[in-house]
Amino acid sequence: MSSEEQQEAGPSKVVRNPATEFAAFCAAERERRSNADPDFGADVFDEAVQLIVRKLEALNAEGF
């Protein structure tokens, strides 16, 4: 299959982007946790979010 044809086929998850949805959920969750917990570990939280978003984007690219 040529690259053009593969582009034609395209990934399936065009309607819902799990990575975007998850990032939005985490942004709200980050705000909530930082307000609720003075010892909130923002660095670890952000690292976890980035890790999962990367994995979700990879899955999305694979057509999962």
Next chain:
Amino acid sequence: MIITHLRAENFLKYAELEFSDLPASGLIAVSGPNESGKSTIGETICFALFGRTYSVKTDAPEKLIRWGQPRCNVSVDFRGKNDHSYRISRYLDAEGTQGARLESLDDGEITLAKGAEHVAAALPGLTGFDYEEFVESFYLAQRELTTPHPHSHALMAMAGIAPLAKIRAELQEANAQDAKANADTASKIAELETRIAELGIDKQRLPDLETTRATVASVQEEKAERLGLLQRLVADYQEKFPAACKARSAQGKARLFAVLFFVLAAVLWGGWAILTQLPDSGVSQQLHAWLANTIPDWQPERVAALLAAAVVATTLFVVSVAVGARQGGHLGKLADHAHELARQLGLALESAGSGIRDPLENVARLVSAPEPEPETNPANVQSSESTEASNSESRELPLPDSVAALRDRATRFDADTVEIKQAVDSIGPVLLNQSMTLKNQVTLVDRAIEEEQQRLREAEELKAMGDGHRDTRREREHRVRVRNVGISLLENASRERSHQFNRGIRSLAGRALPRFTEDRYQHLQIDESLSVRVFSNDKHDFMEFDEISSGTQRQIMLAVRLALSQELIRSTVGGAQFIFLDEPFAFFDEQRTLETLHALPQLSDELAQIWIITQQLPEAAQVDAHIRCSRDTEELRVAAPEP
């Protein structure tokens, strides 16, 4: 995905099957009696898309081939979610060999993928669903209508939590692996710490060894140098001793002559002075008389000869003094060497007498303790033997007083070379033995230093390995912390998404249900496990699913199934979609069937092409296309089916 064309050859019942110019939206009804091939149409679509069907097991695909035929061919043309046109074709032979091809039809027939695996990989990109999702949503096979398992992949995909669940599982697996790896690392760290402890490193030992080594080496060098110097000075003494004796003898003789010539000169000068200055004195007369008697032919006129003799005697006196002084100077130079010999002799005796007990004890304290040599250490043996020998020899050293007297005489070259050699022969071996003993001790300490350095290097390497393991463990622990936070987020996100999904299903199903049930049932409650309760308008209360009739149960579950389909379209598919419902009205009365048929096209813009399989289509039913099947028909071709 909208089906536009369907064709099959030798597939199940049909020798030939072809539907062309199918309507893109609305109801497509397929009717006919039992065993007329209605469900085969759904299985044809399913096989064309996924190479498998709901009813035939994947380990016996050849059962899909029409009886007596070697192979079957199936193809379906469709518009994908991006509104482009595609064709997927498959063949299957009696050996179970399956071929597949996916083509684009927009600009001629362009192959996008060949082979079952490649087609399976490419198809979800065009349709937005895989087999599991398809059979749980858009394909209602002829079976009991139930909800899918709440934890099925299809349902999680519809809810949009399948990727989250997959990543969560990956993170949990990674955490388990890291936990195991950290347990292994902890064991390694403990093992390394044990090995370091076993080394028994004493940080002060190496400096102590180096200090002791320097001290012992210094003492050894001092003794060796002293012995060497003493031997050189003795040789020098032996060499210079004859010259010193000769010089001393010459000096003595010169002194003697000087005295004699001094007296002679004094007498001559006195006689000459008396005879010339006091010629008339009695002393002068007596002197003339003595000279005339002593010297034959003495004449007074020969006084001048007396003067000459006085001058000669004086000259000889001066020469004797000079010779004596010269010999004295030469002897003084030789005496410097003798003094140095005497001094070194004293120092050597002192050095030999001081012994080597302290250095040996220091070495023994540091070296003998840590590890016994597997073989007998010659240095240790020699050390103990040498210590005893050294002590014994120390007792045989000459007495200091006798050496002091010898030194005193040596400074004057009164001590002959034999005496000096005897003294040195009694001191030298002691010094030599002490020096050799200390040299062996230095070698011993050098080896101990080398071993200690090796142990320290080993300890450092073990410590570095331990530090590396600790760093790795900390990194893993950090990754585990991050993953745990991620798992928590994924669970919360999945829970929230699951709630949204259930609300969506409830809302969508709730819109369809009144239409399917003539407003007798309106509201649904669906929990996380998809257990259903329904609100009865007649009873004004929620009823458990088991309390209602079978027909209504199927209506409710049909509504739920349609809602799931709509949710799947929302989540992953997008665009217009076909749905295939095989015998959905099995327990419906005619009126409810009509109501449902009427309601189905209005439920959703996305669920556009609705295939309905039914034995008997009510006369009053309004459909967009109607395909009629017959038990006796093996070839069914329909172009642009009419209502």
